[in-house]
Amino acid sequence: MSALKIKKGSSKHSAYNLRPNFSDVTETHTIAVLVENEPGVLARVIGLFSGRGYNIESLTVAEVDHQGHLSRITIVTKGTPQVIEQIKAQLGRIVPVRKVNDLTVEGPSVERELALFKVEGSGEKRVEALRLADIFRAQVVDSTLESFVFQLTGTPDKIDAFADLMRPLGLIEVARTGVAALARGA
Amino acid sequence: MTRQMTGAKMVVQALRDQGVDTVFGYPGGAVLPIYDEIFQQNDIQHILVRHEQGAVHMAEGYARSTGKPGVVLVTSGPGATNAVTGLTDALMDSIPLVVLTGQVPTFMIGSDAFQEADTVGITRPCTKHNWLVKETEKLSKTIHEAFHVATAGRPGPVLVDIPKDVQFASADYQPKPSANTRHYQPQVKGDMEMIEDLVEAIETAKKPIFYTGGGVINSGPAASQLLRELVEATGFPITSTLMGLGAYPASGKNWLGMLGMHGLYEANLAMHGCDVMINLGARFDDRITGRIDAFSPDSRKAHVDIDPSSINKVVKTDIPIVGDIAHVLEDVLALWKSRGRKINREAISKWWKQIEEWKTVDCLSYKGSDTVIKPQYALQRLEELTKGMDRYITTEVGQHQMWAAQYLGFEDPNRWMTSGGLGTMGYGFPASIGVQQAHKDALVINVAGEASWLMNMQELGTATQFNLPVKQFILNNERLGMVRQWQQLLHGERYSQSWSESLPDFVKLAEAFGCKGISISDPADLDDAIMDMIKYDGPVVFDCMVEKHENCFPMIPSGAPHNKMLLGDDNATNAIAGKGAVLV
Ligand SMILES: Cc1ncc(C[n+]2csc(CCOP(=O)(O)OP(=O)(O)O)c2C)c(N)n1
Ligand SMILES: [Mg+2]
Numbered sequence: 099m100s101a102l103k104i105k106k107g108s109s110k111h112s113a114y115n116l117r118p119n120f121s122d123v124t125e126t127h128t129i130a131v132l133v134e135n136e137p138g139v140l141a142r143v144i145g146l147f148s149g150r151g152y153n154i155e156s157l158t159v160a161e162v163d164h165q166g167h168l169s170r171i172t173i174v175t176k177g178t179p180q181v182i183e184q185i186k187a188q189l190g191r192i193v194p195v196r197k198v199n200d201l202t203v204e205g206p207s208v209e210r211e212l213a214l215f216k217v218e219g220s221g222e223k224r225v226e227a228l229r230l231a232d233i234f235r236a237q238v239v240d241s242t243l244e245s246f247v248f249q250l251t252g253t254p255d256k257i258d259a260f261a262d263l264m265r266p267l268g269l270i271e272v273a274r275t276g277v278a279a280l281a282r283g284a
Numbered sequence: 285m286t287r288q289m290t291g292a293k294m295v296v297q298a299l300r301d302q303g304v305d306t307v308f309g310y311p312g313g314a315v316l317p318i319y320d321e322i323f324q325q326n327d328i329q330h331i332l333v334r335h336e337q338g339a340v341h342m343a344e345g346y347a348r349s350t351g352k353p354g355v356v357l358v359t360s361g362p363g364a365t366n367a368v369t370g371l372t373d374a375l376m377d378s379i380p381l382v383v384l385t386g387q388v389p390t391f392m393i394g395s396d397a398f399q400e401a402d403t404v405g406i407t408r409p410c411t412k413h414n415w416l417v418k419e420t421e422k423l424s425k426t427i428h429e430a431f432h433v434a435t436a437g438r439p440g441p442v443l444v445d446i447p448k449d450v451q452f453a454s455a456d457y458q459p460k461p462s463a464n465t466r467h468y469q470p471q472v473k474g475d476m477e478m479i480e481d482l483v484e485a486i487e488t489a490k491k492p493i494f495y496t497g498g499g500v501i502n503s504g505p506a507a508s509q510l511l512r513e514l515v516e517a518t519g520f521p522i523t524s525t526l527m528g529l530g531a532y533p534a535s536g537k538n539w540l541g542m543l544g545m546h547g548l549y550e551a552n553l554a555m556h557g558c559d560v561m562i563n564l565g566a567r568f569d570d571r572i573t574g575r576i577d578a579f580s581p582d583s584r585k586a587h588v589d590i591d592p593s594s595i596n597k598v599v600k601t602d603i604p605i606v607g608d609i610a611h612v613l614e615d616v617l618a619l620w621k622s623r624g625r626k627i628n629r630e631a632i633s634k635w636w637k638q639i640e641e642w643k644t645v646d647c648l649s650y651k652g653s654d655t656v657i658k659p660q661y662a663l664q665r666l667e668e669l670t671k672g673m674d675r676y677i678t679t680e681v682g683q684h685q686m687w688a689a690q691y692l693g694f695e696d697p698n699r700w701m702t703s704g705g706l707g708t709m710g711y712g713f714p715a716s717i718g719v720q721q722a723h724k725d726a727l728v729i730n731v732a733g734e735a736s737w738l739m740n741m742q743e744l745g746t747a748t749q750f751n752l753p754v755k756q757f758i759l760n761n762e763r764l765g766m767v768r769q770w771q772q773l774l775h776g777e778r779y780s781q782s783w784s785e786s787l788p789d790f791v792k793l794a795e796a797f798g799c800k801g802i803s804i805s806d807p808a809d810l811d812d813a814i815m816d817m818i819k820y821d822g823p824v825v826f827d828c829m830v831e832k833h834e835n836c837f838p839m840i841p842s843g844a845p846h847n848k849m850l851l852g853d854d855n856a857t858n859a860i861a862g863k864g865a866v867l868v
Binding site for chain 1 (some may be wrong): 404405409412416433438467468482591592593595596597774784
């Protein structure tokens with residue numbers, strides 16, 4: 099038997115890590131998934147992300163059509179273009195998934211998130227917190243002599259910015275809903 | 285017309301309406317009402333297995349050899365968890381199964397009741413879909429839906445978990461829906477624009493190759509027929525994955541043999557050097573591609589697959605076509621014919637000359653012996669003595685599996701059942717029983733390694749009980765051969781735990797279960813012994829003592845490109861080094 103083209107230790111690279119055909123720039127995408135609201139459907143979606151090693155930046159879910167028992171899951175995820183395509187294709191394989199829309203590529207869309215911030219403090223800091231809340235159009239939904247709870251709606255960026263400002267002013271707790279998103283226009 | 289009946293009766297009625305003739309199963313507390321119904325009817329035969337893993341692999345063998353879904357019935361808790369390996373195996377290889385599990389009554393779910401397990405939770409990642417049915421009203425509809433989901437689109441295993449109180453309660457039976465009104469309807473017709481691109485690529489290709497996979501088999505006999513027509517008409521060479529063997533006949537003149545890690549030299553080199561690759565129902569698995577950045581670097585790639593997630597998953601595709609293979613091939617053939625059946629004849633005959641040159645390497649040749657049976661020789665003799673027969677082959681996992689793929693020829697689809705994606709030792713024996721149950725008069729042979737075979741050997745009882753005359757062709761090298769081979773190539777010949785110690789006397793073992801045992805070690809006795817095995821009317825355990833340290837070649841080491849193939853033992857020891865060593 100000829101030992102044609104045998105080279106000792108010829109495999110220098112891991113076959114699993116090399117994806118030269120695909121771009122390795124990561125992008126953030128907002129994906130809307132319309133699902134039949136049956137038991138376990140959210141576990142299927144989340145299990146897909148954990149099982150295949152995809153990222154979830156944010157996830158919201160609620161029934162949007164009570165008669166048709168349809169829920170909308172909005173997922174913000176990060177990955178290379180190829181991974182994003184895989185995520186959409188894999189979501190499409192889940193039997194109770196009716197529709198998968200990539201809001202990031204399918205034209206302009208609006209994204210909103212709601213957040214609650216508890217800020218503790220007194221004196222100057224308390225006044226400053228209230229002033230900034232006013233600028234951000236955050237509402238005071240609870241107040242005591244030592245604290246406020248602000249409610250803010252906006253893009254995730256806006257909510258991040260507000261959180262950054264509140265931190266030195268006594269921010270002690272944040273609750274965020276995650277992103278809800280819709281395509282613009284009809 | 286609706287009829288009131290208990291949930292347990294519904295199960296049997298729904299199976300009957302789905303045309304099920306065999307259920308592979310094992311009873312237990314949580315499925316007793318269903319077993320009571322099985323007792324009171326004769327339409328469906330229940331094959332009592334000896335372990336639930338066996339039931340699932342039997343159902344897989346049944347499904348792969350018939351194209352119909354395999355059906356399994358097991359109890360809650362341990363019954364369900366024992367089914368998990370088979371479910372995962374079926375998911376990886378896209379085999380349609382409907383697995384019914386019993387569950388503790390609904391009012392006890394979540395209480396850590398006796399034999400309670402979160403079956404839908406455990407099996408969610410290893411089924412195509414699963415259901416926990418909490419109301420008897422929904423049971424028959426769910427079972428019909430389960431058959432639809434298991435078989436539609438890319439097939440796969442599904443599971444229906446049925447609490448015991450749901451089996452006892454009564455409700456209206458809903459018959460099998462006649463029209464397809466369901467939401468789950470995967471696309472079967474390919475995009476015509478892409479099909480036109482593919483036809484154009486066929487017309488102009490200089491060094492084309494068909495690369496086919498299990499999708500052709502799953503698509504049904506029409507797909508294999510159309511594939512054969514297209515291959516003959518174009519004259520293009522064709523290779524196949526382990527899963528796709530038989531779609532194009534091994535005796536066909538364009539056949540290059542299997543490709544991949546243990547594929548044929550000519551097949552792998554043709555894949556490496558082609559200019560147009562037409563992937564039909566294969567998925568660029570890592571056993572096929574080897575090192576991705578060096579995989580067929582100069583080709584345009586077309587990929588036809590019913591599962592959109594298979595396309596562009598690993599290898600970037602130039603002509604992606606989502607659709608069922610038979611539908612797409614029909615359109616491709618029609619269009620190609622209507623455009624005048626063009627191919628680049630001159631270039632293709634040059635391409636064939638190149639391929640013929642590769643073939644002269646004779647990559648499957650091996651050193652023969654008069655004193656000890658070479659495993660390759662055993663398979664060559666098996667092939668020679670059985671090839672004209674109505675024959676089905678299953679395998680276990682290891683060297684013997686690869687040798688079987690290399691040395692046996694498959695003329696038709698659905699004749700070759702092997703665990704490809706998961707590589708499950710213990711698959712082949714129960715699978716052979718499932719095949720035999722579906723094809724009572726056929727010759728069903730499981731090509732096995734002694735270690736794999738022991739993993740589900742308890743099913744000898746099943747084979748005997750149901751008079752299923754399966755032939756267990758064990759290539760006994762007293763080694764976990766494939767593991768030993770990797771240790772030789774990768775770990776400095778330190779053979780850690782890869783001996784099969786304390787093996788049973790296979791002849792006595794067979795006899796203890798009421799089967800026939802044959803043991804041979806002299807190459808001169810081989811033909812007669814194989815004929816004895818074939819002629820015996822009943823299950824046979826054929827213990828064929830073979831060369832212990834034979835290696836399986838050709839081999840593309842993990843992480844190496846196709847043109848860096850190992851062809852023989854010279855130079856092979858420690859050939860895999862560097863980062864390739866971390867791969868499996
Ligand atoms: C359930 C399971 N466990 C472990 C392995 C890893 N494995 C792959 S091949 C092999 C050895 C198989 O030995 P044998 O059945 O005797 O076949 P041979 O390679 O000797 O022909 C092992 C342990 C596997 N594939 N499946
Ligand atoms: Mg062995």
